[in-house]
Amino acid sequence: MRTFRVSIAFLFVALFLVPTTSKSIPAFARKYGFNCNMCHTAYTKLNDFGQRYRDNGYQIPGQAGGEKTVFETPPPIALRTTTGLSVYSDTSGGTTAGFNIFGLDFLAAGVLHKNISFLLIYTPRIDEPGSDYTGANPAQPGGMESAALVFSNIVRDALDIRVGRFEPAYHPFSSKRKYNIFAPYEVYTFTTPNNGFVFDDNQIGIEATGHVAGGFKYGAGVVNGSGANPDLNAAKDFYANLFQTFGKGDGQSAGQRIGAFGYYGWQPTKPGTVIAPTGETNGKENKPFYRWGADASLNYEMLNLALLFMGGSDDKALNPFDSTAKYSYTGGFAELNWAGLLDNRMVVSLMYNWVSPPSNDLARQVNAYSALLRYYLGDWSAVNVAIHAEYTFRKTGKDNPLKEHQFALILDFDF
């Protein structure tokens, strides 16, 4: 049991240290000659226009036709990297400090044909200096974070289809495009003991999204539910989300938005006998699990308050602590963002995260408090450099909790 707890603690320290990736796509800005905050309140957070641009298959909303394809524009390639100093300490004693490269993303995206577009995000493996000498623990594992085709306006505004690996619509707030680089949405990254599903992961499958008159938005999809890993059962997972917006805007940077989401999936409890060439297995005795939640995004001038409450429940067969009860947990976050100074050059963000696991797993209870300050340098054409300072205090466990402090001062470079 002690080994298990140490492993879990190690896993979460690792999760805590590895920054969550977030994205903006200067290739789009270069395509149009727009400045980045045409689409971003301040990169990487999308404003309403940017959200509508994404929803519209990377085509300017309200501008039917006339989009240049990737064959008529400069190469639609962008990269983002973050580098700087991070300082970490916890209750075990001592402090670490080091300069690091915290992440590198290559992005390509564009329109292939009217209403057919793509997004590809590749994160190369980074070994130095975050790995040990064996290379077993890279600072960033290599992977194809996103590779999706978007068929938009199958019914004008009301039906778009994404196919491939994509950021699923059941994320009411994008963990890829939030200001925090180090502090995750804890309830997104929380994993239950015998379940490979991670709410935060991009998923492979197919998704329908759309806007309907009256400020109503929906999303629904069918996915493997295994993130980047091979699926271990033949059953597919399903999800849906609904949003209602009030006032002008989509609730991203103007207007108000409330929503609800649900995810229903299956997890095998016994290994399968068939292994496909692509790694999937036909795991047996699938047991259900679900996630559900509600969210609100409230705006007042340049203030945005993001609220999310979420619950999760795994079948009792997936509960290693009590085989007679489901493994159920709740969690959420409150995030207050402010963008100010001329052209939103400064961003201040405060965030509180919590996760409340069941009483027999309180060692994994999380409370985290984060604050950040970003200041954007240079002009607002397609090149951006931001100075980013972020602090997080994270408390794990109820009794004798592990208390962690992390501070980072970095440059966030986007080209």
Added chain:
Amino acid sequence: MYKLALLLVLALMVVPPFLVAGDPPDKPITGVNVQILGPQKLGPLPPVVAPPDNPQTTLKILLGKQLYFDTRLSKDNTVSCATCHNPAMGWSDAGPTSAGINGQRGGRRAPPVSNAAYLPLQFWDGRAPTLEEQAKGPIQNPIEMGNTHQVMIKTVSDIPGYVEEFKHVFGTPAPTVDQVAQAIAAFERTVVTTDSPFDRHVKGDETALTSQEKAGLEIFNGKGHCTACHWGPNFTDGRFHNIGVKQQDPGKPDLGRYEITKDPADKGAFKTPTVRDAGLRPPYLHDGSEKTLESLVEFYNRGGDTDDPNLDPLIVPLGLTQDEKSALVAFMKHAMTSTNPEVANVKPIPPSELPK
């Protein structure tokens, strides 16, 4: 439970599209396909390209200029093209909407003639595909020049000076309506504003813009979302958008582009005007309802004035601060104002100098 979840997801994927009205078909109305013009970057204006059937000649341009300033083209000899498209008022007029013969007022503001040569469609609703077609319209509009083409041609044909000039320019014995339109269009193709501080800035003159105007350009092309429609060298996409302007008379709504296309998506949509020289021609919007650039920026900053279901998705509240609004106004008012004399110094031709 599994089946229920599957059913719910399938329902969400299938049902919502049917909750909206059917997708109206694309209806190209004119010979010009405005959709071929994709988003273009801001920059200096390229040379004007004249249509092959109406090449530019010096004499034709001069003839067109005379016709442009000649009130005799109107029914009661009081209104010329320049009455509503006055060079001294940014090639528009004092507004809020334009006045024709007998003081009659239309429901829309006079679009500027300057740089109209670059537009794929003319008029606020795009009903004319060329400058030549546009030039014919107001002559026989009952509340503009109030004439008929036949009477106008008779008037011109009765002026020996014009007959002589038309002979030289077109080589035909008598003027025609098409020739009048071609001459006016040829003149209008010379009304190009190319020497604004913005133009000098993009050509490399670091001193052309003040720091506030540079900030305004930054906002224009970013947080202000202006270039989402006001793009390219002419600062307009040449397309049609419902930006949330309140109807002046809800009982008789002006449906804009819809009147031409009959596409419900075009209800309340009007053509994007150029921003070049905008500081010279208040008031703003198709109905002149915003008196100043300051109030125009406020209009956009609050996301328009209506909750029209047809409101363009480009229109969202902007969250501009007072400093940002001031910078945006400074950019539009000063940095976009042309100083090239061949345009800015065009003076009306006095009646005494018109052909007799």
